[in-house]
Amino acid sequence: MTQAAKKQALGRGLSALLKDPDNDIKSVNDKNADKVVGNIIELEIDAIEINPFQPRSNFNEETLQELATSIKELGVIQPITVRKLEFNKYQLISGERRLRASKIAGLSVIPAYIRIANDNESLVMALVENIQRHDLDPIEIALSYQRLIDEVQLTQEQMSDKVGKKRSTIANYLRLLKLDPIIQTGIRDGFISMGHGRALITIEDEDAQSDIYHKIISQNLSVRETETLVKNYQDNLKPKTGKTTSKTALPFIISESEKKEIATVLGSKIDIKIDAKGKGKITIPFKSEADFQRILNLIKK
Structure with missing residues (x-):
């Protein structure tokens, strides 16, 4: 069995574990939580809701169709990331293009990383991961930085540490919003x-x-x-020599x-x-x- 096949089989096994109501995993301290958090697990697409903190708002239909075609042929290469809300219910943190394209491709399940986090942590993860991994346009990136400032109270220095960008780069994006x-x-x-x-x-x-x-x-x-x-x-x-000129x-x-x-x-x-x-x-x-x-x-x- 290939490594990819082993991971796929493991993902299906862990998926069954998550559907056991008697052993529902609600926190990192629960039994079997270590088997779930950080692993790739096949989740039912219908059990995943879109993250309201998702910074991307524009999705090109043509490129979505291209991705859907690729997924039909090769599968989802990079797993999405979700957080567990309640029993068999998850919220997307990152990977909305892959999720949308998988629905177009007719998939019923999708490989996912599962995280257990509160709303604030989920917002930070969603914004930071999307800034780093996706082809957001400059305004969407700027809006993501602004949300980290407004809703999470991160300083530009803290954002610099989280996203691995210089403070000057972050400042240049934020200035676009003016x-x-x-x-x-x-x-x-x-x-x-x-x-x-x-x-x-x-x-x-x-x-x-x-x-x-x-x-x-x-x-x-x-x-x-x-x-x-x-x-x-x-x-x-600029004022001429000896004259005062208003900025008209x-x-x-x-x-x-x-x-x-x-x-x-x-x-x-x-x-x-x-x-x-x-x-x-x-x-x-x-x-x-x-x-x-x-x-x-x-x-x-």
């Missing part, structure tokens, strides 16, 4: 990356933030191009790609400046009279 909800949705849906979001966070004005967000999408700007665009916007907000959002913003487009048409480097009222000027340098005539002819076309 973005406009529309931009957060853009990150969740994959229209922009976390890097784009981090660049946009530095803009306080919501209208300007929204303008640049739409430029990123419409012009397919890279993170570096976005950072340059944000820097140009912020430079225009510019009526519109010209991106580096737009500048390059004009420069390409004219065959010359240009400089564009805009003031808070929307007025501005384009400076076109030329090297000689012949170069001036060349540019003039292009403009006349």
